[in-house]
Structure formats: structure tokens, C-alpha cells
Amino acid sequence: MTELNVQADKMDVFLKGVWKENPVFVMLLGMCPVLAVTNSVINALVMGIATTFVLILSNLLVSSLRKLIPKQVRIATYILIIATFVTVADYAIKAVSLEVHKSLGAFISLIVVNCIILGRAEAFASKNSIGRSVLDGLGMGSGFTFAVLCLGIVREVLGNGTFAGFSLFGPDFQPLIIMILPGGAFFVLGAYLMFFNWLKERKKINEKIAEPDMAMAD
Amino acid sequence: MVTEQYWFIFLNAALINNFVLSTFLGICPFLGVSGKISTATRMGAAVSFVMLIASVSAYGIHNLLVRIDAQYLQLISYIVVIASTVQLVEMVIKKFSPALFKALGIFLPLITTNCAILGLALFQTNRGYDFLQSLSFAVGAGAGFTLALLIMSGIREELQLSAVPNVLKGAALTLMVAGILSMAFMGFAGLGGQ
Numbered sequence: 001m002t003e004l005n006v007q008a009d010k011m012d013v014f015l016k017g018v019w020k021e022n023p024v025f026v027m028l029l030g031m032c033p034v035l036a037v038t039n040s041v042i043n044a045l046v047m048g049i050a051t052t053f054v055l056i057l058s059n060l061l062v063s064s065l066r067k068l069i070p071k072q073v074r075i076a077t078y079i080l081i082i083a084t085f086v087t088v089a090d091y092a093i094k095a096v097s098l099e100v101h102k103s104l105g106a107f108i109s110l111i112v113v114n115c116i117i118l119g120r121a122e123a124f125a126s127k128n129s130i131g132r133s134v135l136d137g138l139g140m141g142s143g144f145t146f147a148v149l150c151l152g153i154v155r156e157v158l159g160n161g162t163f164a165g166f167s168l169f170g171p172d173f174q175p176l177i178i179m180i181l182p183g184g185a186f187f188v189l190g191a192y193l194m195f196f197n198w199l200k201e202r203k204k205i206n207e208k209i210a211e212p213d214m215a216m217a218d
Numbered sequence: 219m220v221t222e223q224y225w226f227i228f229l230n231a232a233l234i235n236n237f238v239l240s241t242f243l244g245i246c247p248f249l250g251v252s253g254k255i256s257t258a259t260r261m262g263a264a265v266s267f268v269m270l271i272a273s274v275s276a277y278g279i280h281n282l283l284v285r286i287d288a289q290y291l292q293l294i295s296y297i298v299v300i301a302s303t304v305q306l307v308e309m310v311i312k313k314f315s316p317a318l319f320k321a322l323g324i325f326l327p328l329i330t331t332n333c334a335i336l337g338l339a340l341f342q343t344n345r346g347y348d349f350l351q352s353l354s355f356a357v358g359a360g361a362g363f364t365l366a367l368l369i370m371s372g373i374r375e376e377l378q379l380s381a382v383p384n385v386l387k388g389a390a391l392t393l394m395v396a397g398i399l400s401m402a403f404m405g406f407a408g409l410g411g412q
Binding site: 084090105110 | 244297337388401
């Protein structure tokens with residue numbers, strides 16, 4: 001591969017996670033934290049960063065140990081690696097801000113069972129070089145953070161009238177309380193998925209118009 | 219008075235703070251296997267069963283870890299125990315009831331990564347429940363999970379027969395329905411939430 005190709009490949013590995021194979025909106029993985037901690041922007045951001053941290057480090061370790069781990073016990077090994085890094089993240093968040101740790105509750109520990117992380121370890125890191133695995137972790141992590149922020153912003157602005165704690169609309173604003181309640185999480189995520197479905201449908205129609213022969217063949 | 223307290227923990231986990239619809243635990247199976255009532259029933263039964271065992275073992279582990287002053291191992295030991303319990307349960311069921319094993323199929327191994335199980339273990343530790351309280355918490359959580367899954371699969375079976383706009387097909391519609399269900403479950407707060 002030439003220098004340019006290598007660059008393009010790396011970019012592709014990274015961007016795939018952010019947009020084309022976005023873990024939340026496209027692959028529907030890791031739904032529990034996406035719904036549970038997005039009632040404020042700060043919570044969503046901390047969750048996104050913590051998950052990205054665990055993803056990158058677990059991908060790094062799994063990829064560097066990929067030739068040493070016996071095939072039969074690989075899942076158990078991955079879970080142990082992930083649990084170690086989650087414990088690190090848990091204690092780090094507790095040390096930085098006890099308040100955020102309290103509002104996220106058990107959901108930081110529950111990163112262990114986030115299927116995105118185990119999924120990437122099994123599907124990508126166990127088969128690819130260290131550099132590519134780290135990039136993949138970074139891409140998937142950014143995609144996840146992007147998704148939780150999308151939800152967090154909508155829910156906090158509509159449900160509380162604030163953005164990251166700052167009041168936006170003044171005291172006269174009537175917040176849509178349902179947005180920060182559990183039901184709102186389902187509605188907002190459902191609306192986002194609807195939007196992505198709509199994008200997909202439109203793309204399909206555009207492609208058909210661009211290639212009339214193909215459309216006839218259908 | 220004493221029995222009332224267990225009853226309250228049970229109700230709290232099953233209805234008021236339903237595991238799926240208001241604590242958001244176990245969303246993946248909730249979206250994934252709620253297509254048919256028959257599979258939903260089996261999944262609910264398997265999860266409730268593993269929850270009960272996980273709750274008992276988590277109680278034991280927590281006491282042990284406190285004794286040797288190693289709480290930082292909590293998460294790692296919980297997940298290892300849950301994973302091996304699921305494996306063990308799988309083997310036992312396979313040995314004693316091949317029919318049940320066949321019926322549960324792929325769902326059993328999938329339970330390991332179901333966050334409702336780990337969530338249950340972590341919640342009962344955080345809230346400092348004693349042994350019997352943990353048990354009623356686990357039974358309530360299992361009942362709540364099964365209930366949510368059953369209602370959802372019933373609605374989705376009906377929805378299959380109706381005309382749905384293209385953009386809403388798939389997970390989007392399921393999430394919208396879940397949102398409405400979650401609002402309905404808020405009504406149970408009148409029973410006395412925490």
C-alpha cells in the first residue's frame with residue numbers, strides 16, 4: 001500500500017464508527033446507557049467519554065494480546081479486560097466529581113455489559129493490528145458520544161429549558177417535563193431513528209432516479 | 219409490618235420502578251426478542267431464573283469482599299460469577315430438561331450480557347438490602363421484566379397486521395410504543411414510589 005492509501009484506510013476505519021456504522025443509530029447497540037443517562041448534557045458527555053476511554057483501552061489490550069488468548073476462553077478474557085478498565089473509569093469519575101458519579105449511579109459500572117465494547121473486541125480488535133484497533137475504538141467511541149449528546153441536548157433543552165446547566169429561555173419557559181422522564185427518552189430516540197430511516201429511504205429513491213436502468217430491472 | 223416491607227420492595231421493582239420501562243435495564247432483549255409472545259415468555263422465564271441465582275450469589279460475594287476489604291474487585295467478581303452462573307445453569311438445564319433447553323435456545327448465553335442482571339446485583343448492594351430483601355427484589359425485577367416483555371410482544375403481534383409508514387418500521391416504532399408504555403407505568407407511582 002502506498003502512503004496515501006494507508007492514510008485513507010485509517011480515515012475510513014475512524015469515520016465508519018462515527019457515521020456509517022454508528023453504534024447507536026445504525027447498529028442499535030448499547031441502548032441502555034443511551035436511554036438512561038441522557039437526561040442532561042453533562043451526564044451524556046461524561047458517559048460518552050467514559051465509554052470511549054474503555055473502548056480504546058480494551059481494543060488496545062485485546063488487539064495486543066490477540067495471539068496469546070486461547071480461542072475457547074476469549075469472551076471471558078475480554079470481559080475481564082473490560083471490567084478492569086471500567087473499574088478504573090468508575091474510580092476516576094468518583095475522584096473528579098462525586099456529584100456526577102452520583103447522578104450516573106450504577107450506569108458507569110454497567111459499561112461492562114455495553115454490547116458495543118464486547119462487540120468491537122470480538123469483531124474488530126481480535127482480528128486487526130493495534131493501530132487500527134485503537135482507531136476503531138476512537139471512531140466507535142466518538143460515534144457513541146455523538147449519539148448520546150444528540151439525545152442529551154434535545155432532552156435537556158426541551159425538558160428543563162437549560163443547556164449544560166445554563167438557563168436558555170428565561171423564567172417564563174414552560175418545560176416539557178415528559179422529556180426528562182423515562183418516556184421522553186424512548187420518544188426522542190424513536191424520533192431520531194425515524195429521521196435516519198427517512199434519510200435512508202430518500203437515498204434509495206435518489207439512487208433509483210440516478211440509475212433508471214436499475215430501477216427498470218427491479 | 220415485616221412482610222409489608224418485602225411486598226413493597228417487590229412492587230417497587232416490578233411496577234413502580236419497572237426495570238425495563240423506567241430504569242432502562244435490559245433494553246436490548248426488550249427490543250430484540252419482543253416480536254412474538256411465545257419467545258418473550260421463555261426469555262422472561264430464563265431472565266427471572268438467572269436473576270434469582272445472581273442475586274443470591276451477589277449477596278454472598280459482597281459479604282466476602284467486605285470481610286477481606288477488597289470492594290474494588292466488586293465489578294470484576296460480579297461479572298465473572300454471573301457469566302459462570304449462566305454457563306452452569308445452561309449445563310444443568312441441558313442435563314435435566316432437554317426440552318426446556320431447546321426452547322430457551324440462544325437466549326440463555328445472551329443473558330450474560332443482559333445489563334438487567336448486573337444492574338440488579340449492583341442495585342441491591344448499593345441499597346444495602348439484606349438476604350430476604352435481596353430475594354424479593356430479584357423476584358420483583360424478574361416479574362417486572364417478564365411483564366414488560368409480554369405487554370410489548372402482545373402489542374407488536376397486533377402491529378404486524380396494521381399498515382405502518384415506511385419511516386417508522388422496525389426499532390423506531392418499538393421505541394415509540396415503549397415510550398407510551400413507560401408513561402402508562404408512571405401511573406403506578408401512586409402505589410408509593412421511593
